[in-house]
Amino acid sequence: MRKFKEYIIEKLILASGLASIFFVIVIFLFLLKEGLAVFKIVTPANFLFGKNWYPISEPPQLGIFPLILGSLLVTLGAAIISVPIGIACAVYIAEVAPVRTKEILKASIELLAAIPSVVLGFIGMVTLVPWVKSIFKLPTGLTALSGSIMLAFMAMPTIVSIAEDALYSVPRSHKEGALALGATHWQTIYRVLLPAASSGILAAVMLGIGRVIGETMAVMMITGNAALMPHSFLQPVRTLTATIAAEMGEAVVGSEHYFALFAIGIVLFVISFAINITADLFLHRKR
Amino acid sequence: MRKILFSVIITFASCAFAFAASHSIQIKGSDTMVNLGQAWAEKYMEENPAEFIAVTGGGSGTGISSLISGTCDITMSSRNIKDKEIALAKQKGINPYEIQVALDGLAVVVNQKNPVGKLTLAQLADIFTGKITNWKEVGGEDKQIVILSREVNSGTHVYFKEHVLRKGDPSAKDEFAPEALLLSSSQAIADEVAGNPSAIGYYGMGYISDKQKPVMVAKDEKSEYEAPTIANVVNGRYPISRPLFLYTNGQPQGVVKKFVNFCFSREGQGIVLETDFVPVKE
Numbered sequence: 001m002r003k004f005k006e007y008i009i010e011k012l013i014l015a016s017g018l019a020s021i022f023f024v025i026v027i028f029l030f031l032l033k034e035g036l037a038v039f040k041i042v043t044p045a046n047f048l049f050g051k052n053w054y055p056i057s058e059p060p061q062l063g064i065f066p067l068i069l070g071s072l073l074v075t076l077g078a079a080i081i082s083v084p085i086g087i088a089c090a091v092y093i094a095e096v097a098p099v100r101t102k103e104i105l106k107a108s109i110e111l112l113a114a115i116p117s118v119v120l121g122f123i124g125m126v127t128l129v130p131w132v133k134s135i136f137k138l139p140t141g142l143t144a145l146s147g148s149i150m151l152a153f154m155a156m157p158t159i160v161s162i163a164e165d166a167l168y169s170v171p172r173s174h175k176e177g178a179l180a181l182g183a184t185h186w187q188t189i190y191r192v193l194l195p196a197a198s199s200g201i202l203a204a205v206m207l208g209i210g211r212v213i214g215e216t217m218a219v220m221m222i223t224g225n226a227a228l229m230p231h232s233f234l235q236p237v238r239t240l241t242a243t244i245a246a247e248m249g250e251a252v253v254g255s256e257h258y259f260a261l262f263a264i265g266i267v268l269f270v271i272s273f274a275i276n277i278t279a280d281l282f283l284h285r286k287r
Numbered sequence: 288m289r290k291i292l293f294s295v296i297i298t299f300a301s302c303a304f305a306f307a308a309s310h311s312i313q314i315k316g317s318d319t320m321v322n323l324g325q326a327w328a329e330k331y332m333e334e335n336p337a338e339f340i341a342v343t344g345g346g347s348g349t350g351i352s353s354l355i356s357g358t359c360d361i362t363m364s365s366r367n368i369k370d371k372e373i374a375l376a377k378q379k380g381i382n383p384y385e386i387q388v389a390l391d392g393l394a395v396v397v398n399q400k401n402p403v404g405k406l407t408l409a410q411l412a413d414i415f416t417g418k419i420t421n422w423k424e425v426g427g428e429d430k431q432i433v434i435l436s437r438e439v440n441s442g443t444h445v446y447f448k449e450h451v452l453r454k455g456d457p458s459a460k461d462e463f464a465p466e467a468l469l470l471s472s473s474q475a476i477a478d479e480v481a482g483n484p485s486a487i488g489y490y491g492m493g494y495i496s497d498k499q500k501p502v503m504v505a506k507d508e509k510s511e512y513e514a515p516t517i518a519n520v521v522n523g524r525y526p527i528s529r530p531l532f533l534y535t536n537g538q539p540q541g542v543v544k545k546f547v548n549f550c551f552s553r554e555g556q557g558i559v560l561e562t563d564f565v566p567v568k569e
Contacts, residue, residue, distance in 0.1 A: 054462050056439050066465070130482065139431040139485045142468055220471070225438075228465035236468050246438045246471055 031269060035262035038062065047263060053227040053238070055247065055257040062260045066227045068267065070144070070237030071213055073230050074223060077148025078155055078212045083205050085152075086159030090204075093160070094167035095189055106161075113157035121218030124150040129222055136234055142224030145233040150218050155208035162207060166200020167193060199282045206279035210272050216241040240268050310542050311339035316350020316363035319391065319446065320531055323562045324363050330558060331549050338542055354534055355381055360543050362534040365391065382537045388550050390565035392492045392520035392528035393447060396477070396499040398484045403427040405503040405512040408526055412452050414487060417464025422485065434467040435476045435488035443473070443563075447489055451527060473563070489527075491563035492517070520565050531564060 038047065042062045050063015093105050128149060133141030170193050178188040194201070216239075224236025225246065244261050314324050321344040328340040350362035355376045368383050376383050395411060397403060403425055406414070413419040415434055423429045437444040444463075453459035470476050473490035480486045481498035492515050495501050503512035506526045519525035539547045549555050556566035 052462075052465070054439070056445065057462060133483075140433045140468065140479075140483060142479075224468040225470070226466055226468045236466075238469070246469070 028269065031262060031265050034259060035264075035266040038256065038259035038263040041256050041259075047260070048267070051229060053243070055260060060256050060260070062256065064240070064243075064260075064264060064267065066229050067238055067240050067243050067264070069230050070223070070227075071239040071241070071268075071271075073144050073233065073237055074147040074151060074219060074239055075209055075213045077144060077233055078151035079205070079209055081148060081152035082155040082159055082208060082212075086156050086204070086208065087163055087201060089156070089160045090163035090167060090201075091189055091194070094164050095185075095193065109157050109160050112153065115153075117154060117215055118217045118221075120150055120153060121221035124218060124222045132234075138234055140224060140236065142222060142236050143234050144223060144230060144237045147219045147223040147237070147239075148233065150222060151212045151215055154215060154218070155212045158211050159204045159208040162204035163197070163201045166197040166204065169200065170196040199285045203279045203282040206275050206282065210275040210279065213275065214241060214268065214272055216245045220245055240264050244268075310337060311341070312361065312542055312546060313353075313359040314340060314342045314361045314363060315345060315353045315359040317347040317365040317531070318344040319365045320363040320389075323389065323531075323559065323564060326558045326562055327546075327550055327555060330554065331546060334549075335545075340546065351383075351534065354383060354536065355379055357381065357536075360535065361546070364532045364534060365529060367530075367532070368534060384535045384537055384539070386533045386535065386539075386547060387530045387567055388533050388547075389531040389556075389559040389567060390520045390528055391446070391531055392515055392517075392525060392565050393443065393489050394492045394495050394515040395487065395489045395502040395504060395527070396480050396495065397487050397502055398480055398482075399498065399500050400484045401427060401500060403502070404500065405505065407505045407508055407510075408451060408454065409507065411504065412454060412461065415447070415452055415463055415467065416461050417466060430485040433483060433486040434464055435479055435486055436463050436467045436469055437473065437476070437490070438469050438471055443490060447527075450529075451489075492520070492565060494563075517565055521567070528565070 041060075042050070047062055047064060048068070049065045050061065051065050052061040052063045053066060054061040089105075089109070093102055097105060124146060128146050129141035131141070132138065132143060132146050132149075136145075174192050174196055175188055178192040179185075183191065219239050220242035223239065223242065225238045225242055226236040227238040227243075228235070230237045244264055247257070248261050314328065316324075321342065324342040328342045332338065332340060347362075347364040347366050350359065350364055351368055351372050353359040354362040355372065356379070362383075368385065373383055395406065401422070403422060406425060410419065410425050414425070414432055415436070417434070419425060420432055421429060422432055436447075448461070448463065449455065449457075452461040452463065468479075470479065470488075473494045476488040476490055477494050477496065477499060480488045481496075487502075495515070501515050503514045504526055505512040510526075511524075513519045513525045515525050515527070520528040533547065533550070535543055535547070538544075551568055556568050559566045
């Protein structure tokens with residue numbers, strides 16, 4: 001009887017494990033089925049590298065190159081801002097800060113992660129956007145830069161907490177050895193701890209970026225959503241995610257536009273899949 | 288006794304069923320008006336639960352051809368019926384009867400601080416397609432123009448593109464400039480215009496407030512500049528507006544008449560205002 005119980009529980013756990021894989025596959029197949037239909041109308045090259053996104057014109061122009069660049073630009077900007085600050089913050093928490101400060105800092109970073117993105121977007125819209133507009137004397141503050149700054153706030157908690165874990169898992173003997181050899185505290189951090197934790201820190205960065213590229217609501221609210229080829233951070237951009245979110249609601253099911261939006265979904269899926277795989281590779285290299 | 292009662296109930300029920308069935312009407316036509324039609328139908332059915340109204344889109348042309356073929360009772364149309372269509376209908380013994388139920392007027396708005404207060408349709412087209420990029424070209428300050436538009440799926444976006452950018456020419460290929468910021472709601476455009484001295488946007492007249500300055504628009508340089516007011520839309524002098532129609536076969540009768548009367552009631556015209564159109568009756 002006990003064996004039977006054990007057997008049932010084992011199988012239940014197995015089923016739960018398989019379920020998540022099953023759902024991922026089903027979702028991916030659905031995405032493929034709906035998205036690949038767009039290539040009957042437009043060639044993959046024209047879809048990925050076309051410069052005009054006018055999905056409801058006759059005939060529709062379905063080029064997502066400006067959208068891809070928009071997503072990448074916002075993500076790059078967010079990475080430039082959040083990576084140095086995030087890593088420095090993780091080093092401070094793991095190595096420098098006194099216990100009390102450490103606890104307060106950790107708690108507040110977790111709090112930052114708990115702010116819903118729509119709230120961040122809203123705050124960005126009323127504070128950051130006018131600020132960017134007046135500082136850079138721009139015609140509008142709805143720019144890639146505004147999006148990058150706001151998204152940096154979203155990537156920061158992920159980067160800090162994972163990088164901090166990586167720093168903690170560096171064996172104590174490394175640090176003690178460096179100090180015993182006469183290295184200063186900063187030399188120890190810079191020459192011993194950071195290189196030793198590098199793969200974990202890289203994974204932290206990748207996961208932070210993964211969070212940014214999939215973010216929708218905040219970017220939609222503050223990047224202006226103009227589907228033009230971006231030349232600088234001070235221009236409006238339209239991201240892949242914002243395009244899907246803004247247009248899916250009213251796209252006629254089964255129309256070219258609908259298929260094109262699913263194809264954008266595939267592109268996004270591929271990008272975040274690649275980022276997660278890279279992060280995973282770094283994490284495993286560590287062990 | 289019981290048997291008699293039973294049969295009476297059956298007879299009564301079937302009568303009621305037949306009654307209900309004869310009271311279902313089909314409405315078809317303009318996609319622009321689908322939301323309006325549905326809002327009317329929902330409210331109407333709430334008040335008259337015995338009657339059923341089905342509303343479908345497909346476009347004004349589709350709606351008019353269903354009226355001609357007798358497959359719908361009321362057609363919604365955002366354009367006048369063509370002479371050709373009337374002739375075709377007469378052949379089939381159908382008498383299209385035109386009822387103007389609402390007006391669709393679009394306001395072009397700029398910031399209160401912007402000195403530009405009037406534009407011609409041609410200037411608007413050039414601004415929104417990106418040919419004019421600086422306010423000084425239309426008599427304003429030396430500032431880059433920030434174009435605000437609704438998202439591509441908005442009916443307002445399509446209407447503005449067809450009637451202002453393409454000047455109503457169906458073969459034209461003009462598009463919004465890629466620089467145009469696409470905002471997700473009329474309210475978002477209103478807010479951005481209120482805070483940005485170089486912005487220009489458009490939306491249904493219902494959204495005009497003290498925080499924005501509606502631009503007076505002229506059909507061409509020789510015409511007078513008109514402000515987007517309900518009065519100017521009603522008398523047809525404001526150029527970015529169009530009437531919205533219902534067409535029925537002959538003068539409305541029975542349930543169709545009841546429904547049309549509902550559309551003109553205070554409540555029906557209130558729904559017109561709620562769905563961002565201009566009522567024809569105060």
